[in-house]
Amino acid sequence: DTEVTQTPKHLVMGMxxxxxxxxxxxxxxxAMYWYKQKAKKPPELxxxxxxxxxxxxxxxxxxxxxxxxxxxLLNLHLHALQPEDSALYLCASSQVxxxxxxxxxxFGEGSWLTVV
Amino acid sequence: AQKITQTQPGMFVQEKEAVTLDxxxxxxxxxxxxxWYKQPSSGEMIFLIYQGSYDEQNATEGRYxxxxxxxxxxxxxxxxxxxxxxxxxxxxAMREGNGGFKTIFGAGTRLFVKA
Numbered sequence: 085d086t087e088v089t090q091t092p093k094h095l096v097m098g099m100x101x102x103x104x105x106x107x108x109x110x111x112x113x114x115a116m117y118w119y120k121q122k123a124k125k126p127p128e129l130x131x132x133x134x135x136x137x138x139x140x141x142x143x144x145x146x147x148x149x150x151x152x153x154x155x156x157l158l159n160l161h162l163h164a165l166q167p168e169d170s171a172l173y174l175c176a177s178s179q180v181x182x183x184x185x186x187x188x189x190x191f192g193e194g195s196w197l198t199v200v
Numbered sequence: 201a202q203k204i205t206q207t208q209p210g211m212f213v214q215e216k217e218a219v220t221l222d223x224x225x226x227x228x229x230x231x232x233x234x235x236w237y238k239q240p241s242s243g244e245m246i247f248l249i250y251q252g253s254y255d256e257q258n259a260t261e262g263r264y265x266x267x268x269x270x271x272x273x274x275x276x277x278x279x280x281x282x283x284x285x286x287x288x289x290x291x292x293a294m295r296e297g298n299g300g301f302k303t304i305f306g307a308g309t310r311l312f313v314k315a
Contacts, residue, residue, distance in 0.1 A: 129303075196243065
């Protein structure tokens with residue numbers, strides 16, 4: 085079983101709604117990630133938090149707003165999304181440092197988002 | 201620039217047989233890590249195996265082994281004794297050894313295991 089848990093598993097939201105995706109990891113990792121994955125494509129990096137600070141924002145539209153309340157939690161706040169934002173959103177975590185073997189990214193089960 | 205290439209969009213294998221999924225990579229760095237992930241239709245990305253650029257031996261994890269040929273820049277995944285539950289999408293990925301957070305993924309290979 086994965087030690088990165090995501091809720092909800094499925095979310096359907098209207099374009100005017102505000103919703104949040106939540107992620108929690110129990111691996112003691114200090115880096116947490118949000119990825120977006122469209123059908124039949126590899127995951128695309130959206131955000132990275134390192135030691136609870138935003139480290140990478142891959143030019144993601146402001147309708148996606150990440151939040152890292154503590155080292156175990158990561159949220160993705162959604163507002164005024166478009167139908168093309170429908171995708172699988174994957175949360176992940178890893179250690180921080182220069183030792184590659186310890187920096188393996190571990191993913192959660194994903195949240196399937198449909199924007200109507 | 202870094203690049204991961206998986207040239208097999210889909211593969212079929214008979215149950216209990218071995219299968220090799222191809223992966224080639226391109227990087228100018230000397231230190232990097234190579235990863236394979238499995239993604240069933242449920243969506244979860246499952247880490248399978250890791251190979252470091254300085255590792256002299258091929259990595260193995262149970263039925264999974266990584267055929268690492270550094271000079272050819274290839275990192276093929278070998279699954280032995282295929283099972284029906286192995287049917288999934290498989291992604292090869294690379295991360296450079298500079299302490300950065302970016303992992304590059306290949307396009308993926310869809311594996312179908314036949315009974």
